[in-house]
Amino acid sequence: MNQFFLKFYLCIKSSFFLYGYIKILSIFHPYIKPISLIKAKDITNICSIGAKKVAISGTGCLMVFTKEYLYKFPLGNTTAKALKIEYDNYKKIKKTSLSNFVDYYLGQELLSEEIFYKMSILKTLSYSDTSIAKNIIIKSLSENGNFGKASIFSKENHLLGYEVILKYCNNAQRLELSDIKGWLNGIEYCTSYIHGDLTPLNIMKNNGVVFIDLDRFDFAGxxxxxxxxxxxxYEAKMKGLNSYDFIALNFELLLSEYSKQELLSYLFFRTGAEKRSDVSLHPSYYLKIITLILLIKRHVGKNEVL
Incomplete structure (x- = not known):
C-alpha cells in the first residue's frame, strides 16, 4: 500500500498529496511524529529536486532518489538520531585506513531549520557478490581496533539486552537466566571495528565495495x-524466513560454527542495540528471543562455559 501511494505521487507530483500522506501515516506509524519534522513548505522544496523514486523506510525516513543523489529526510526523532550517528561515524571512518569502504559522498544539509542528508547513489550487488565482499570487509575490520576491552557501547548493549529480555520472562525463565548477568558483566572478547548491521543490503558498490547504514558501527566491538x-x-533471506525463525530452525547447525557464548552474546547485543535505537517491537518479538536464548543455553555440546 505504501509503494502504491508513493508511485501515485510520482505520477501527479503534488506536494500537497505527499504532505497529506505523511500526516496520515503519522497516525499509526511508530516512527513518524504526529507533527512531522518536515513542514508543508519543505515538501514543496523536496518535490522540486527531480525525484525519480520516493520511499518511506520502516523507521520513518523519507527517501527521495534523483539521478545522482539520495536525499534522506527524517520524519521523527528516532530516524533523526540514527542518521546523525551514521553521519558522525562516516566522518570518523573517513579518517581511518578503512576510508575506501566509505568512498562515497554523505553530507549534512539544512532544510528550513531541520537537518537532512544527501548521499551518493550507489550500485547494488548480487547476493553472491555480497558474500565475497563480506569476507573482505570483515577481514579488514578485524585488523583494526584496540583488541582490548570492548567499548562502553558494546558492553552496555549487552547488558541492556539482558534487562529488556528479563522484563518479558516469567518467573521460571528469570530464574533460569539469573546466572547470565554475571557472565555478561565479566565477559572479555577480542575486539575490533565492527559494522554492527552487516547485511547483504548494506554492502554496495561505488568505485569499489562500500558499506552503508553506519549508525551501529563500533570501533571496539x-x-x-x-x-x-x-x-x-543472508541465510534467512535465501530461505524466505525472518532471522529469528532461521535461528530457531538451525540453532544446532549454528552451534557447530559458533560457540554458545558467541550466539548468546549476539542475541543480547542485538536486542540491546534495537532498544537503544528506540525501535518499537511487539512483545511477541521478545518472547521469540527468550525461546531462542533458552534453547541455546540448554544445549549440551563442545566449546561451552554456561
Missing part, C-alpha cells in the same frame, strides 16, 4: 558479531 549477523541475515 565484539569481533565475531558481523560474521554471525551476516550469516543469519
Amino acid at each position: 565484539f569481533n565475531f558479531f558481523d560474521k554471525i549477523h551476516y550469516h543469519i541475515e
